[in-house]
Amino acid sequence: MHRPVPQPELTQQAIGDEITERHRHERDAAASAGTPLAAHPRRDFAPYRSTTLRHPTHELVRADPEEIELVSPAFGHTDVSAEEGDLTIQHRGEPLGERIIVTGRVLDGDGRPVRNQLIEIWQANASGRYVHKRDQHPAPLDPNFTGVGRVITGDDGSYRLTTIKPGAYPWKNHRNAWRPAHIHFSFFGSAFTQRLITQMYFPGDPLFALDPIYQSIVDPAARERLVARYDHDVTEPEWALGYRWDVVLTGPKSTWMEPEDADHA
């Protein structure tokens, strides 16, 4: 593999200055409006260049939420096998890299467990490479690692995944742009309005301050909530390092549940 040709000169310093300026603007706006900083990333966050092309610019079409919820996804234990939560056993051999366990609980805004719900993850391999045709940066694929998994939360809202710690990878937002190591998570939740797609990060990553995606969340406390905690009690001797990451899905206080005797046509 050859090193790629350097990208045009949009420097990390310039992106960092844009992030600082945008954060200052958001803090000032929140202070003068007397509102808290937004916990979710801004759809339009210019330092993360492609955000400006990715979201609707017109008024959304209004739909009856009752009708949406009738066709929202609902999954049960029978759809997901236990092996899907272990990304290290999906091939004949073992993947390269640092084996890790990621566990935690999924709760709703009132602290109740979100039970029996689907979590999907996807991630790069230990070298920072995705199995995807659009990822062509010169890091090796691992024939023993696909990087996708699924689990169902237990009665206490808990989940547990075994995988490989993903590597940092470059992206072309600006010159020398690198993503901090992360795992993508999708939580279906128990109601349409609880659906959350986010990323989990690893503690102490030196790339946090430089990453416009992580920094597109302007509230520092909300950013911090995306970082898993190293937990030595989760770590297993001679086997894997353990991380704990709890998630709160906000949504209606009374969540929609598909009745047990529903007709699954």
Ligand SMILES: [Fe+2]
């Ligand atoms: Fe990613």
